[in-house]
Amino acid sequence: xxxxxxPLQPSxxxxxxxAESFKEQGNAYYAKKDYNxxxxxxxxxxxxxxxxxxxxxxxxxxxxxxxxxxEALADAQQSVRLDDSxxxxxxxxxxxxxxxxxxxxASRCFQRVLELDHKNTQAQQELKNASTVLEYEKIAEVDxxxxxxxxxxxxxxxxxxxxxxxxxxKILKAECLALLxxxxxxxxxxxxxxxxxxxxxxALYVRGLCLYYEDCIEKAVQFFVQxxxxxxxxxxxxxxxxxxxxxxxxxxxxxxxxxxGNYKLAYELYTEALGIDPNNIKTNAKLYCNRGTVNSxxxxxxxxxxxxTNAVKLDETYIKAYLRRAQCYMDTEQYExxxxxxxxxxxxxxxxxxxxxxxxxxxxxxxxxxxxxxKILGVDKNASEDEIKKxxxxxxxMHHPDRHSGASAEVQKEEEKKFKEVGEAFxxxxxPKKKARYDSGQDLxxxxxxxGDFDANNIFKAFFGGPGGFSFEASGPGNFFFQFx
Numbered sequence: 001x002x003x004x005x006x007p008l009q010p011s012x013x014x015x016x017x018x019a020e021s022f023k024e025q026g027n028a029y030y031a032k033k034d035y036n037x038x039x040x041x042x043x044x045x046x047x048x049x050x051x052x053x054x055x056x057x058x059x060x061x062x063x064x065x066x067x068x069x070x071e072a073l074a075d076a077q078q079s080v081r082l083d084d085s086x087x088x089x090x091x092x093x094x095x096x097x098x099x100x101x102x103x104x105x106a107s108r109c110f111q112r113v114l115e116l117d118h119k120n121t122q123a124q125q126e127l128k129n130a131s132t133v134l135e136y137e138k139i140a141e142v143d144x145x146x147x148x149x150x151x152x153x154x155x156x157x158x159x160x161x162x163x164x165x166x167x168x169x170k171i172l173k174a175e176c177l178a179l180l181x182x183x184x185x186x187x188x189x190x191x192x193x194x195x196x197x198x199x200x201x202x203a204l205y206v207r208g209l210c211l212y213y214e215d216c217i218e219k220a221v222q223f224f225v226q227x228x229x230x231x232x233x234x235x236x237x238x239x240x241x242x243x244x245x246x247x248x249x250x251x252x253x254x255x256x257x258x259x260x261g262n263y264k265l266a267y268e269l270y271t272e273a274l275g276i277d278p279n280n281i282k283t284n285a286k287l288y289c290n291r292g293t294v295n296s297x298x299x300x301x302x303x304x305x306x307x308x309t310n311a312v313k314l315d316e317t318y319i320k321a322y323l324r325r326a327q328c329y330m331d332t333e334q335y336e337x338x339x340x341x342x343x344x345x346x347x348x349x350x351x352x353x354x355x356x357x358x359x360x361x362x363x364x365x366x367x368x369x370x371x372x373x374x375k376i377l378g379v380d381k382n383a384s385e386d387e388i389k390k391x392x393x394x395x396x397x398m399h400h401p402d403r404h405s406g407a408s409a410e411v412q413k414e415e416e417k418k419f420k421e422v423g424e425a426f427x428x429x430x431x432p433k434k435k436a437r438y439d440s441g442q443d444l445x446x447x448x449x450x451x452g453d454f455d456a457n458n459i460f461k462a463f464f465g466g467p468g469g470f471s472f473e474a475s476g477p478g479n480f481f482f483q484f485x
Contacts, residue, residue, distance in 0.1 A: 019049035026058060035065045053083035060092045069099045069165040087116050094126055101159070101166025103133040129162045140172065149176035167193055171202040175209065181281060183210045201231035209240060215282045217248045243277045250276065251287065258294060267294045285315035292324050296331075304328045319345055326361065335365035363441035373425035373438065376418075381439075385430065389463075392426040396460055423456030426463070 026041030042059035049055065056079035063072035073096035079089035094109030107130045113123035140155040156173035163169055170189050177186035190206040197203070208223030224241035227234055254269035270291040274284055292307030308325035312318055326341035342358035374381050377391040397403070399419040404412050428434045 015048055019045045019052065019055070022048060023055060023058065026062070030058070030062060030065075033065075035062050038062045039066070051082060053079040053086045053089060056082065057086060057089045057092060060089075060096070064092065064096065064099070067165065069096050072096050073100065085116060087113055087120065090116070091120075091122060091126070094123075094130075098126065098130055098133065099163055099165045101133070101163040101168050103130040103137070103163070106130045107134075133159050133162050144172070144176070147179075149179045152176045153180070167197070167200065167202070171200075171206060174203075174206045178206060178209045178213055179279060181213070183214055186210050199230050201227040201234050201237065204230065205234060205237040205240065208237070208244075212240060212244050213280055213282060215280075215286065217244050217283070220244050221248075243280075247273055247276050247280065247283060251283070251290075254287075254290060258290070263294050263297050267291060267298070270294065281314045285311045285318050285321065288314065289318065289321040289324060292321070292328075296324065296328055301328045301332050305332075317348070319348060323357075326357070330361060330364065333364075333368065335361060335368050339365050367441045371421060371424065373428055376421050376425040377429065379429075383429075388426065388429050392422060392430070392463065395422040396426075396463070400460070419460075420456040423459040427459060 022041045022045035026038045026045060029035070029038035029041060039059060039062045042055055042062060045052070045055045046059065056075045060072045060075035060079060063069070063075060073093065076089055076093035076096055080086050080093060083089065090109050090113045094106045094113070097103075097109060098106035107127060110123045110127040110130065113120050114127070117123070136155040136159040140152045140159075143149075143151040143155065153173055153176045156169045156176070159169050160166065160173070170193060174186045174189035177183075177189070186206060187210045190203045190210070193200050193203040194207070204223050204227035208220045208227065210220075211217075211223060212220035221241060221244050224237045224244065227237040228241065231237070250269055250273035254266050254273060257263075257266035257269055270287050274287050274291070278284070288307045288311035292304040292311065295301070295304035295307060305325055305328045308321045308328065311321035312325070315321070322341045322345050326338045326345070329335070329338035329341065338361040339358065342354065342361050346354045346358045374383070377383075377388065377395055379387055379391045383391070396419065399415045399422055401412065401416050401419060404415045407415070428438050
């Protein structure tokens, strides 16, 4: 029988030649920036001759160009295990550590390069870069504790220039962006990480945090639970999950109490909810507005205004809070403030309803700046014709100049002014057409009625009648009665 012949194994020398050929082809593709093909040929070189440090070094360089720093790090480490004097291997290992955000390990690699080649300028520069990253890390840690999240974002941006593949830095930046209310940016960073690593608990936590701060509490809880599944001891996710559940429950209980008309209980529940998490700006804005509505129902209008003010401080786009505050301003006759709020609302949402609310406030403001003729006569706005006449009789006699002829010049002047105002008030309110125009907020002077020209004495005479006029007589110290001649 013919026995099959075993294939001849290539000699060590021919294998080395073959490996070198693969390496050369890899170099050619690397030079053309075709890093995927370069990677394939360096891998063939390694498979053919697995103990050559430079092959691992070259593949590490290729992986770095492809942004695959963790794999590159493994190759660089293998290259220096095979040859501890391989300067480029140590440089690449350091560069990978630095790109992944491990500046301390990177520093050790660059120091090893300088031990082998003390004039190596690249290692000197990279060592400085590693020190810079460590410095930014320290500053960011302090600033995070101080809640200066903007500064942390700045530090992480600078650090990421040297460590572009560091998930830790990206997560810290994303968390701070979320805490600053820059949710789309934070979501984008977290989503990029999750595309590369769907089990990253930190990225899942940040996604949840964004949803939580955007008042999508139910969805947020799902992400926090997922993060805790990946990392059961994730403290931040645990705290956020607890806060989210507590906030949702308190808010819902407050809403239920409000709908049932139990305003006192609703107030207490909204107040408790506001104490859960000061960082949750959007939810807290809604809670303040809800509590403001409760206060307005309880007729605590100034407290309601304060709550709505806190709501718009947290969310200056919150239309409902502006509308609630504006109504409270109207109810407390603070018309200028009401107009300002309604203008803000109408600029944001140009609806017919908002236009009418603004117009009503503007009319009330205009009316408030005129003399209040009802107040001058001391009557209600719904006073009858007879009540208006009685009020005029009483006030006109009270302020008539003859009655105060013995008083000081200052008092005489003041009483004369009041007498004139009483005459004005009666002239307007006793005439149905003028009264209607006055009540609707129209400018009476625009209607041809110049109140500066009219004579209060003529009104008085016409009202009291009598051909011989009238005079005041003293009937005792400080007492007067009037008589007609």
